[in-house]
Amino acid sequence: MAAPALGVDIGGTAIKIGRVAADGTLSDARQVPTPRDPEVLADLIVAEAAATPAEAIGVVSPGIVDEQQGVVVFSANLGWRDLPLRQLLSARLAAPVVTGHDVRAGALAESRWGAGEPDLLFLPLGTGLASALITGGRIRGTGWAGEIGQILVPDPDGTGRVPLERICAAGALARRYAAATGTTDTSGGARAVFARAAAGDRSAQQVLDSAIETLADLLAATAGLLGPVPLVLGGGLAEAGDALLDPLRAALAARLPVDAMPPLRRARLGQWAGCLGAAALAMTPGGSP
Incomplete structure (x- = not known):
């Protein structure tokens, strides 16, 4: 069974953060305002990860996201273009980090722990x-x-x-x-x-x-x-x-x-679907379900 992971869902106004167990149980859930500056945001995620240690970390964001490269190609809400988010976070975090898209991550969480449908x-x-x-x-x-x-x-x-x-x-x-x-x-x-x-x-x-x-x-x-x-x-x-x-x-x-x-x-998971999905990505070998 996968170890608990930290899920981080970057939204346009707030970041949702929580520790997620292998059965989808969410704990230590909280929200913090979203900084627009990527460097400031990366430092904030590092601080939050230190406050809630986990074996792996999943971070998801809105916009056009290239999961394979770990790049946010474009996010109108955040003002980002061609941001190498995974690289930015990996340079600061000791634990493995996986990045992805908020809606696709939310779908994964619904499949595993919400609607419970494989398709x-x-x-x-x-x-x-x-x-x-x-x-x-x-x-x-x-x-x-x-x-x-x-x-x-x-x-x-x-x-x-x-x-x-x-x-x-x-x-x-x-x-x-x-x-x-x-x-x-x-x-x-x-x-x-x-x-x-x-x-x-x-x-x-x-x-x-x-x-x-x-x-x-x-x-x-x-x-x-x-x-x-x-x-x-x-x-x-x-x-x-x-x-x-x-x-x-x-x-x-x-x-x-x-x-x-x-x-x-x-849907059953509400506003925490992205956070849960980010953790689900982190629990998946290779970060690609």
Whole structure:
């Protein structure tokens, strides 16, 4: 059985850190603000690793990540380009360090300790939108793989094509509702849009319907390529539960033959999926599940 590992999930505003046992048990979990300067960030991770010793360390980040080279090719949220993150950390850490992509790591954690499926497509619907594929318990793809949020799709407003995440991500719903109603208040986020739709607000319902229809178009095509691989939805939007899953399931059923219909589930690990996944990478021989 693998020894506990330290998982470090670098986010745009906070870093999630915790010790993870081989059965997925998380302990010593905490969050610290994310420094933008890579050197400062590396020093911070070293200090956190010293506070929670572990035999191996996994560090994941958002953006376009080349896992084989240990390089963050581009991360808009962090302002990084061609950052050799693994090299930067290995020069400072005594324990072995593995680096990876936050969504792909989260998918691995869901496969092992959350949804419990050896095959799944993980879709965290948060501020942005990405995906990750697991088959046979292994991560598939690197670099641009899974960046479905950047696919250009028809804008429901008829203004051409826009990135998918501008329609379907949690962060997009509040902005689109505000635009539809002539307001600037997006403080309630996606949760408020779902609440308004449930109360009979037609504008809110139209925003949700267009997001679900657009997402279903893409996921139906994905099922046509992969077969009925379970779809595991995470992120802030998945907190809506059946208010999201039921209409999305119906939209997929309208697009797919019964035998091609993928199971649709809510992720179980929540905001700590990336941290758990980072540790899972560190526990894996060679760091490549």
